[in-house]
Structures are given as structure tokens and as C-alpha cells.
Amino acid sequence: MSLTLQLNVNGQLYTVQAAPDEMLLTTLRNLGLYSVRCGCDTTNCGLCTIWVDGEIILSCAYLTVRAQGHTITTLEGLKEEAAFLGECLASEGADQCGYCTTGMMMSVMALRRKKAHPTDQEIKDFLVGNLCRCTGYQSQLRGIRKYLEAMAQ
Amino acid sequence: MKHVGQSYKKVDAETILSGRAAYTEDFVPAHALVIKVKRSPHPFAEIVSIDTSAAMKVPGVEAVFTYKDVPQTRFTLAGQTYPEASAYDTLILDKVVRYVGDAVAFVVAVDEETALKAEALVKVTYDVKKPILDIHEAIDNPSIIHNEEDLSYNFPVGGDPKRNIACSYKHVVGDVEVELAACDYVHEGKYFDQATVQSAMETFRCFSTIDQFGRLVVTSSTQIPFHVRRQLARALGISASKIRLIKPRIGGGFGSKQTACVEPACAFVTWKLKKPSVLIYDRSEANTCSTTRHAREWTIRIGATKDGFIRVIDMYTLSDAGAYGYHAFTTLTAGEHKSIGLYGKLKAVRYEGDVVYTNHSSGGAFRGYGATEALWPLENAVSELAKKIDMDEIELREKNVLRVGERALVFGEDERLESGLIPEAIARVKELSGWDKRPHSWQIDETHRGGLGAAMAFQGSGVAKIDVASVEIRLQEEGQYTLYTGSTDMGMGANTVLQQMACEVLGCPMANMHIYEADTDVVPFDPGSYASSTTYVTGTAAKLAAEDLRKKIIELAAKRWETSIDRIDFDGLELRMRDGSQVLSIEAFAERETCGVNRQQLAGFATWSSPTSPPPFMIGVAEVSVDTETGKVVPTHFYAVVDCGTLVNPMLAHVQAEGGITQGLGMALTEEVRYSSTGRLETNNFMHYKVPTRQDFGPITVDFVESYEPSGAFGVKSIGEVVINTSCPAVHNAILQAVGASVPNLPMIPEEVFMAMQEK
């Protein structure tokens, strides 16, 4: 059985078919939004991080049916800001395989909206659910700082 | 130099950070059939019967394949240059299953839901056998894990499958017992390292299609496209010329994708059905049904004179191959050079090991490839010896470390250390960590003690006399350059570094070159990215190919202008006669020379291999805090100095170092591997298998000293692997300083530390 749903993704309305137990991760990838990735399927890696009504959620554990009537945002929807954050990360070499990076970027951009001047510890605490196996996190922190400082100007 | 030594951002940064299609899953054809693998619930069993009829009746199921359907030629999944040093002990599907999770059947359906539904309906009857779940019980156990008659080796590696021995190795130089007896101080120890999981964020995955020529095209997240092509040819019994392997962007490898995994199943299904198919592992399959580091138990004896000269190292390991013997021999042997090779004042050495088959998940390749494992006992033992002698542990290492020009006892006859600023690196790490200015053991507060410990490491740069890389650089008709390589960038920045090296020779800006990698139909042969080979081996080929192209361009211009080559300047963008009489842009030159009668595409080509594998060097210092009530250890600061020769891209090398150290800290402290009593891997997700989070450790301070390695291009060595090697022993040695206890088992979780504190 599949349901017909209306979803508001990145400011655009989509009509999608989804099984009642389908997770938003799958639905969004089916829409070609490849910044949303699966690293674990058990809510432990943060790769699938997106926003629902501006709050970060793990799309591997968020039912697509629940998303009706809400505003969904993925990296693709944050164009210039995401590109700028990407540039800051790249300038520190923080994009190794890049597989974790897009989910982490969603967390970072959400953090900035909550707190423009977080301490290093607050950044680490906020991003603790975003795992990265490549970088050891240090370069990510340097890139995030660059981004936050520039955005606070 | 113009490009070598520049901290350019990665050439692929924009693609991977934009979220656009880049990785394997992003390119799967919409109508690809989905494969799910039916897996064994038993660690060791023989299949008596499989009933697929109920599964086949599920609407949407295309096929169910069992061991009866697959070719019967054994192969190895280990990504190694032919002839591989790993046993041919694997079938696409086997009648015997050898670990919990071993493949029993492939269920192929229109979508995942259908495949999963059908998979549950496959009925299997097993003849369950007594498993071997402890390495100590493997040799001469009545249960024989590989009892098949058609298992074969390409050459002897000391294997005896009927005794459950996958391989063994022994190298003795000098008389160990005599030298030990002559030593004033001897330390004996027993240490254990676990079968840690590489845990690339992108799990194993591939999809296959049949192309317009009727050939099999496999797109896979792999480090070794050419090796996989060869393996598939053998496994499927078809010519390699019928197979094309493509590697898109990879979401991490760390060695895990130096062993084939999902490819044989997916290729088989597509070849058989002549339809596209896809196979993606979930995290629990990725942890259980791929390959890990080899668990090893080490016994070590190390002896020194009273003035601190280390004269003897005697190491034996009993190691766990798991169910299949991938990389079992080469990881064992690789460990020798890269650990014992550090010590230059030895008179006797024994390095010996047996790698045994068990009913665990298989070992394979993991960053460090045997060196990380061997350095764990050795560098622990050196610090414990220092304590016995009452000598500073870095001073002891400085006194004994191999010098440039010296030949280590375990090196080949003609092998010398050609380059290395080792004393400089040691001095620098002391400076960074304040080694000489602060206590190495201190009380932090009522319940915490601090400690500072050190460890050194070597690695190689490529596999000497075996790795061979070819690179082609074409001048395209618009005057752009394209570099073709079979090495595989898995995120570390290999493409960027290769391009920097080629642009250095041609002189053109980075933007004028484009790199195309890892497609077996298009690029020249390369074994792939492993063994820390890319910058040194493929990079040197890239430099030589650029030189070849540069020479051809200048020669052709000289011919056209009827002059000699020494009267022409070329900076990659413009050809110019020294006297100013002729100027031609590369665009105009390329267009003129590529298109038209009697013209040709200019291309530079080079193949390079090295008779040696120059070792990069690293020294790490860990600062820890130990909770004396619980045994919990926090690495509060890690200091590292690396000599990887010339830094082609200092920023990317820096990040490689930080990442490698962090993976090492995970292996040291959090990444526990646990099996149930019935042989099931329990740590098969990120909840139980704890890779480091960004809260788990303090700052990492990395610096480099740059020696000049004469054998390859621009003085480079390697960086990728050496950086994981010091974390475990440095943390061990810091705990030893902090609380006086030696923790023998990895990971050093609170229970282990606490127990060691009780026993001291």
C-alpha cells in the first residue's frame, strides 16, 4: 500500500507516493536530493540530518507521512549559505570523503540560527551526533569557525 | 616550486559539498533489481537443503540463487597484485557457511521490500558443526574450517588448512637466546589487539549493468577497480575483457574497500539475468560481512644493555584470519619491517606468527596494514623496558632509532634508510609537548591522574618491486590537459595531489587540468589506492607522464618553427621562441596539432614502480587523564610530528594526520569488538561499535619535518597510513606513566584499565 502525500521541500511542493512506514530519508533521495545520505539507519551517525520547520531531525527515523504540512529543508535548499559554508570547510581541507559533510553542514547552519557566537565546546556538543570517520573533526572545527565568524560580520 | 607545497583545496570539493550526485548510490538506474543476501545464523554449518519455492512465489521476485547456481572456481577477495598472497578459499556462494552472516542465497526482486519479504521465506536446513570461536583452539581442532580439496595458494605462505592454519611466517636473524642472556634488562609482555572495523561512512555497495556491447559494467565503491575486475573474471569464469569497473566518489575506505565485498554477488546476478542489479549493505552487514583488521595476540621479549642499547626483539603472534584468509599473510609480514625496522642497534630478532582460520568475520586490510598491529606490542614493550632501565622513554628511542644510511636487521641485504629527519622529528615533538619541561606523571585532582607517553612508527610507501602505476596525460584539442589514473581517491585528496605534481612539471595552473580516475575501460592500469602508494608511486608516474608530454609539445613546436628545442620556452600555457619571434598559446597549438590531416593527439605516458618502499616516520606523544576510580581514560592532548618527505599539499597532509590519529584513538579506547557466545558479532552498529565522536578527545597538534626522499618524485614519501600507528601504544604508555599500570588489551576501556590498575 502506498499513500499519496504533499510535501513542501526546499520551498517547492511535491506530490509523492510513499509507503506508510517509509522514512523521509528514502523519500528525499527518491526526489534526487542526494545531500541526504544514510550512514547507519539506527540514528547514530547524523549523515541524514535535515530540517523540519527549521529544526534538525534525523530523516532515517522520521516517517514521511509525518512530514505533511511541515516545511522540509535539505542542503540543496540553502544554496548560497551552504555553498559558503562548503567553501569554508574546503579551505581547511575538512572535506575528505565528504560523505558525512552535508549532514554535518545542516547541523552547523541550524546552530548558527540558534547561536551566532558559540564556543568550541558548544559547537562540539551541538554536533556530537554528526560522526566523521575521515577528518578527526579538527579541520571541520576550523572551517566552522571561519564560517561563523564571517556570517557574524 | 609553484604547485608542489601549496595548500590547495581539493579539486573535487565543490562536487562533494554541493550534494550533487557523486557517490555510487546516486547513479543506480531506476529499474535496477534489488539484491538481498540470505545469511547464515550459524557460525559453522553445512547446508543440507535450501527450499526457495515460497520465496519465488512472492510477486516481484526475479530470482533466488544458491550455491548450486554459481561457478565453482575458488578465488580470493583480497585486493592484491596477481599472484595474490592470499588463499583461493572463497566461492560466490558456498555449501559450507563459516561465520554468522556468511552468505547463503541471493534474493533478487523488483524492490527492497519484496526482496526482504522473500528472503525471510527461503528455508534452509543446516548440518550445524562445532565452531571455532577462540584462536587458541584453532590449530589441530577436529573442526576443519576449510576442508575443501580445491582450496589453493599461488605460492607457499606457510598455510596448512587441514590444521586451520591460513598462513604462517618466521624470520630469525642472529641468536635470540644468546643475546637475551647477554642483556642487562629484559621485558616480557603479552598484548592483544582487536579486529577493529574500518567503518567508512559509506557502506559497501555496487550496481551492475550490461552495456551496449553486451559487457558487464560494475560501478562500485572500491579502492581497487583493476583487482576487482580480475577477481570477477575468475569468479564468474569470463574474460576480464568483458568486464568494466567504474569507481565514482567513495565515502571512505581505510582499507576496507581494498577487499572486494559486494561485487561478486552483484556482478553474478546481472551477468546471469542480463539485467541491472544493485546491492547495498546496511551497517550491520558492513560490520559483519566485510573484512576487518586482524585480531592478534602478541608475546614479546625485548632486551637491552644497561647503557640503553636495545639488542634483541623477539615477537610471536597468534592471529585470527576469521573465516577467509584475505590479506592474512601480507599484513603479518608487513608488520615486521615497519615495527622492528625502527630499531637500528639490534643483534638478534625473531618475528614469527601463525594466522588461523576461525568462525569469526574475516580479517582484511585496515589502514596501517599489519604495522599498527605490530607496533602496538613493540612500542608498549619499549616504554616498559625504559621504565625498567629507569631511562626516559624518548631518550631510549632516540638512542636506538635507525639512522639514515643504516640497514635494519630485518631489512633486505641492499636496503638502507635513504632519507628521514628522524632526530629532528623527535626533537620537535619534545618541544611541542613540553616533554623535557613537565612531569610525565602527575595528580590532576583527587580522582584523576595525568600521564604522558610516546610511541614511534614507520610505514611504507607502496609495495616495493610490486606496485606499478601508469599515468597518461592528454593534451586535448582546446589546450586543456586531462590526467588519467587508475588510482582511487577515497577522500584523502589523491586527485588534488596528483594534479599538483603534474601541473608542477607542465607549469599550467591547476584549473587547466582535469583528472579522470578509476574506470578500467579508460585509464591505464594501477593496482589502486592502498599501501600508502598513491603520492609516491602514482605521483611519480604522474610527474614522469607530465615530463613526457612537455617534451613532446616542445619537440613538435621546434619542428614547426624549424628550430631546436633549447630555443623554446613553455610554461604550460604558452610556447615562445626565446628571441621573441614566435608566440603561440597552448589553445592555438593544440587546436592546430590535434585536428586535421597528419595531426595527432599528443599524450604523455609513464609507468613507474619502485625497487624500494621508503618509510615515512612518525612520533606521537599522548597526554591522558585517567580516572582512578573508574579506569576511564581521556586523551586530553595528542602531539605528533611526521616526516613524510616533501609535503605536496601541507593542508591535506595535516588533515590526513589528524584523521589517522583519531582513528587510532578509537582503536585505543572505544572501538570494542564483541562476539556473543554463539559467534554473532554484537558490535555491529554505531551504538555498540563506538567510533570516536568529536567530544571524546582533546586537541591534536600536528607538525611536519620534511626530509627529501631521492627515489621518487619531488622527494615525497607517504602519509596515509603511518599516522594511525602511534595512537594505541602512545596512549598505553601515557596510562603506564599516569597510574603505573600496563593495560594489555585493546581497546583500553575502563574495565581493562581498572583491572590493570588492580593487578599492578
Ligand code: FES
Ligand atoms: S542514517 Fe540517520 S543517523 Fe545515520
Ligand code: FES
Ligand atoms: S569526510 Fe569522510 S566521513 Fe567525514
